Amino acid sequence: MIIRSLFVPFIGTALLLGSAAVAAKTPTAFTATYRVTQGGMPLGDAEVTLRDAGNGEWIYSKTVKGSGGVAAMLAANLEESSRFRWKGAVPEAISYDYALSSAIKNKQRHLRVDWPKKQVSVDEGKGAKTYPAVPxxxxxxxxxxxxxxxxxxxxTSVALPVAVKQQVETQNFKVTGKETVKVPAGSFDAERVERTDADRGxxxxxxxxxxxxxxxxxxxxGGNVEMELLSYRAD
Incomplete structure (x- = not known):
């Protein structure tokens, strides 16, 4: 697949491991843009936004427009939108909408969480499937x-319950070192994070x-896809 979910990816509450925790300040609204490449070839730019939806809820959206290479030829565009509420410093899911459109394929996914019933519903156009929600x-x-x-x-490490297609699965990530990385937004001394529970690259x-x-x-x-920060703005 040319464009897919690019920020991918335990039963119980989210478990965070590693050094002693401090209270993390949740971000205000922001807009971040990224350069997207696949195999070193440009695909287009991604825009990621966070905004306050009121009533304690937030909307986190990502749009990728295929303006380069094969993505442009296929007129491939990806839109993802999440609604969540902060549970401490965790963006606890309320809903998620995914839409991929191209000249050869269209795909949608709609995820909803009924917290009073503690139930997740996922519909990809063939009827909704449900499974238990996890706080x-x-x-x-x-x-x-x-x-x-x-x-x-x-x-320095984190295990998170992640709602996927058919269940909530634990995904584990760990800081594996510090590296200097150069991206269009500048040069940074960054913490490198790897997924440790699956060989997903x-x-x-x-x-x-x-x-x-x-x-x-x-x-x-799903392809050698890279995203590099172009700009970040607190709104």
């Missing part, structure tokens, strides 16, 4: 934000004292 769970769109908040709170570089999102992300599951 403190996130979904794949907000996963990068959840990791960033854990690092901002002083964590996921690496992300965070500067948690500056940004809640990674300055660079590399993912090999």
């Amino acid at each position: 403190g769970m996130v979904e794949r769109n907000t996963l990068a934000l959840a990791i960033g908040m854990a690092l901002r709170g002083g964590r 996921f690496s992300a570089w965070y500067v948690p004292d500056r940004y809640p999102l990674p300055v660079k992300l590399s993912q090999h599951d």
